[in-house]
C-alpha cells in the first residue's frame with residue numbers, strides 16, 4: 001500500500017511517502033506564497049525517482065498550518081497529533097515532545113500509542129521560533145544553517161534581557177556595534193530561547209524520554225542548550241523536520257486500511273441463539289501467502305483464486321456453518337497457540353467477531 005503525509009508549515013513544506021509501512025521517499029522545500037502550488041511542488045519532489053505518480057498514492061493526510069489547502073489530501077489532521085504520531089514511530093517510549101516550528105513552539109505529552117494527552121503552545125510572538133532565528137541570522141549576516149554551530153564556539157555567552165523578536169534584534173545590533181563576537185551573541189540568544197522553551201515544557205509534564213521536532217531541532221547549538229537547561233538527553237528522529245509529515249503518512253496508512261476494511265471485507269459465519277460467530281477476510285489486503293492455512297489448528301482456511309485469478313484466503317465452504325464448533329474464537333485460540341491466523345498474517349487481513 002502506498003500512502004503519503006504532507007506537512008505545509010509556515011516556513012517549509014514537507015512530504016513523506018510510505019510503501020508497505022516503510023519510508024519510500026521524502027522531500028522538504030520552502031513554503032511559497034501559494035500553499036496549493038507548494039503542496040504539488042513538494043509532492044513532485046518526493047515522487048522523483050520512485051517511478052510513481054500522484055495517482056498511485058492511495059491515501060494522503062495533510063497537516064501543518066496550510067493543511068486545509070492541499071487539494072489532493074483525503075483528510076487533514078492537526079500537526080500536534082501528527083508530531084506525536086511521528087515521534088512514536090521512532091521512539092515509542094517518548095512521552096514529552098517539544099515541536100519548534102517556523103512560527104510557534106508546542107510542548108506535547110503523548111501516551112505509548114502516540115496519542116496526544118496534553119499540550120500547550122506559544123503562538124503569540126515569534127521569539128524562539130524559526131522565524132526569529134532567521135531574523136537574527138540576517139542581522140548577523142550568517143547563513144541560518146550555521147548559527148547553531150557558531151553559538152557552540154562561544155567562550156563567553158552574552159545574556160539577553162528579552163526574547164521579544166523586535167527588542168532582541170535591537171539588542172543584538174547594540175552588542176555587535178560594541179564588538180561582541182557573533183558566537184557570544186548567538187550563545188546568549190540560544191540560551192534565552194532554551195529558557196523560554198523550558199518554561200513552556202514545565203506547563204506540561206517533562207518525562208525522561210523526550211524528543212525535539214521541527215526544523216530548529218537540526219540546530220546543534222539549540223539542542224545543546226535545551227539539554228543543558230532540561231538536564232535530559234533528547235531522542236532525536238533521523239530528520240526531526242520530517243516528523244509531522246511522517247506522522248501524517250502513518251495516519252494515512254491507518255485511515256486507508258480502515259477504508260479498505262469497510263469496502264471489501266468478506267464475512268463468513270452465522271449468528272445463533274448462543275452468539276455471533278464470524279470470520280472476516282479483507283480480500284484487498286490478502287496476498288494469498290497461505291500462512292493462515294498452515295497456522296490454523298482447526299483447518300479453517302484455504303487459498304483459492306478469486307474472480308481476477310488472484311490467490312486469496314477464504315474460509316472453507318464445508319466449515320462455514322459449524323465455525324463455533326471448530327474455532328474457539330481468536331482470544332481463546334491465541335492463549336493456546338502462539339502461531340494463529342492473526343499472528344501470522346502480515347497483512348492484518350483476518351478478523352474475528354465471536
Ligand code: SF4
Nearest residue numbers: 286287289290292345
Ligand atoms: S495469512 Fe493473511 S495474507 Fe496470507 S493468505 Fe492468510 S489472510 Fe491472506
Ligand code: SF4
Nearest residue numbers: 296327330333340341
Ligand atoms: S482463531 Fe485459531 S482456530 Fe480460529 S481460525 Fe484462527 S487460527 Fe484457526
